[in-house]
Amino acid sequence: AQSVTQLDSQVPVFEEAPVELRCNYSSSVSVYLFWYVQYPNQGLQLLLKYLSGSTLVKGINGFEAEFNKSQTSFHLRKPSVHISDTAEYFCAVSGSGGATNKLIFGTGTLLAVQP
């Protein structure tokens, strides 16, 4: 079974500073990794995904993530954050085949951007 761990429940950062949100996964099968963002009182929006190929994945809103198989990590980064990036960020994993197709979410990290 797959699982994903987001160690940081909240990350405070000043506007225009860089940020990294950490995500580690475990799986006994091939994995596909996703980052979703949820703004207050909204649904989830896909930021980026890793399916295969290049380990550096670029997404929307200037975010990127790097898949590291040896460290089983998929950390999300942005070089310069804006106030509007304040939201909950969820890392998610799915496997391949049958019940492992299910999207399993981490517990989320609240990115709090301060002026």
Place this chain on the structure above:
Amino acid sequence: DTEVTQTPKHLVMGMTNKKSLKCEQHMGHRAMYWYKQKAKKPPELMFVYSYEKLSINESVPSRFSPECPNSSLLNLHLHALQPEDSALYLCASSQGWGARTEAFFGQGTRLTVV
């Protein structure tokens, strides 16, 4: 159109009421999902429909009854709910029931059971 539309946005219901949540997508997606999200928690999968057939039921209590009338619509019928069922209910859809496909989420229905 890359939207998943959920109605209503907010719902307050008593424990003896019967109500339904509705979800609609016009992206031609063949997989649709219901998730439940409690405050400050991640979404939890409840049901998966693939080609209008129920593929996964995550041991959800029978007071929640899903229905997929056609490939664009997904309903969640609610009956005799408990206060602990209060949550944000999210609908999502994807091209197919597969690990590589991106899920598109609706804005959710915020349900309060009184």
